[in-house]
Amino acid sequence: MNLNTIVEVKRPKSFDEIEWRDGHAFLGGGTWLFSEPQVATDTLVDLPGLGWPALTVTPAGLEIAATCKIVELHDFKGPPQWRAVPLFDQCIDCFLMSFKIWNAATVGGNVCMSLPAGAMISLTAALEGVCTLWPRNGKPRQVPVVDFVTGMHTNVLQKGEVLRSILLPASALSKRFAMRQVSLTHHGRSAALIVATVGDKGEDFLLTISAATPRPVQLRFKKAPSATELRQAIDERLPPDAWFQDVHGSAPYKRHITFYLAEQIRAELT
Numbered sequence: 078m079n080l081n082t083i084v085e086v087k088r089p090k091s092f093d094e095i096e097w098r099d100g101h102a103f104l105g106g107g108t109w110l111f112s113e114p115q116v117a118t119d120t121l122v123d124l125p126g127l128g129w130p131a132l133t134v135t136p137a138g139l140e141i142a143a144t145c146k147i148v149e150l151h152d153f154k155g156p157p158q159w160r161a162v163p164l165f166d167q168c169i170d171c172f173l174m175s176f177k178i179w180n181a182a183t184v185g186g187n188v189c190m191s192l193p194a195g196a197m198i199s200l201t202a203a204l205e206g207v208c209t210l211w212p213r214n215g216k217p218r219q220v221p222v223v224d225f226v227t228g229m230h231t232n233v234l235q236k237g238e239v240l241r242s243i244l245l246p247a248s249a250l251s252k253r254f255a256m257r258q259v260s261l262t263h264h265g266r267s268a269a270l271i272v273a274t275v276g277d278k279g280e281d282f283l284l285t286i287s288a289a290t291p292r293p294v295q296l297r298f299k300k301a302p303s304a305t306e307l308r309q310a311i312d313e314r315l316p317p318d319a320w321f322q323d324v325h326g327s328a329p330y331k332r333h334i335t336f337y338l339a340e341q342i343r344a345e346l347t
């Protein structure tokens with residue numbers, strides 16, 4: 078849609094050029110920004126123009142620029158020891174996807190939207206991603222993805238602060254994984270997206286619950302838990318009022334389906 082409150086689109090060549098004030102909004106792929114009126118915004122600050130490399134493999138892991146497009150992540154082929162790379166596509170397929178989102182939406186835009194059904198949040202949280210944030214004034218800071226999202230459409234970003242990148246550590250990318258997702262309707266928005274990763278000897282079992290809760294929730298076990306241990310841990314961490322209720326599923330349904338899928342995943346990985 079046309080945004081008739083926008084009077085300027087800034088295309089800085091570096092982050093330091095940006096003089097932030099109220100009314101500015103960072104522009105990733107624009108798939109959400111251009112999907113509804115933005116009455117409080119008069120200026121868009123284009124991020125893709127900053128030219129950050131989309132995907133960088135380093136000894137530490139995979140650095141995903143905030144401006145990396147969904148389609149670029151889809152096309153990524155990692156080294157064979159990164160056994161969790163197929164999870165990228167599995168999570169991408171969970172988007173309520175349109176041609177526009179596939180080709181224009183950015184990983185950073187999805188994470189910054191901070192919606193429960195943000196598939197890039199599920200992916201990067203499950204793979205123990207760490208965000209690098211560039212504050213307006215001050216040094217870059219690091220925040221785990223699981224702590225970045227604080228609730229439905231809320232996160233830790235301060236005014237004018239940009240999400241620069243997300244590092245997926247090589248250790249997490251090398252783990253085995255299992256994933257399940259359900260929607261109430263075919264190609265609908267996720268009601269639950271559950272991922273677990275585990276080391277080769279059944280150590281460091283990490284369960285990530287998303288979409289069923291307002292923000293991602295993680296449960297870590299030194300070794301793969303039994304069915305009872307897993308159920309108890311979820312129950313203790315997420316009381317009945319901690320589940321996310323919306324048109325994509327009631328809270329009791331999301332709670333029920335999470336227990337069901339988490340057990341499937343546990344059984345698969347053990």
Ligand SMILES: Cc1cc2nc3c(=O)[nH]c(=O)nc-3n(C[C@H](O)[C@H](O)[C@H](O)COP(=O)(O)OP(=O)(O)OC[C@H]3O[C@@H](n4cnc5c(N)ncnc54)[C@H](O)[C@@H]3O)c2cc1C
Nearest residue numbers: 103105106107108109110143173183185186187189195240
């Ligand atoms: C048909 C349709 C289906 C959709 N389905 C889903 C879905 O299933 N799940 C879901 O989560 N969302 C969905 N969305 C919402 C949205 O399109 C996606 O979340 C998308 O990934 C946003 O990415 P973007 O790059 O287009 O973000 P933009 O629209 O460019 O930006 C989104 C928000 O993030 C801010 N932002 C962007 N990049 C940064 C950055 N690097 N640092 C700081 N702030 C930043 C922007 O200022 C804006 O507030 C859907 C939208 C449409 C139109």
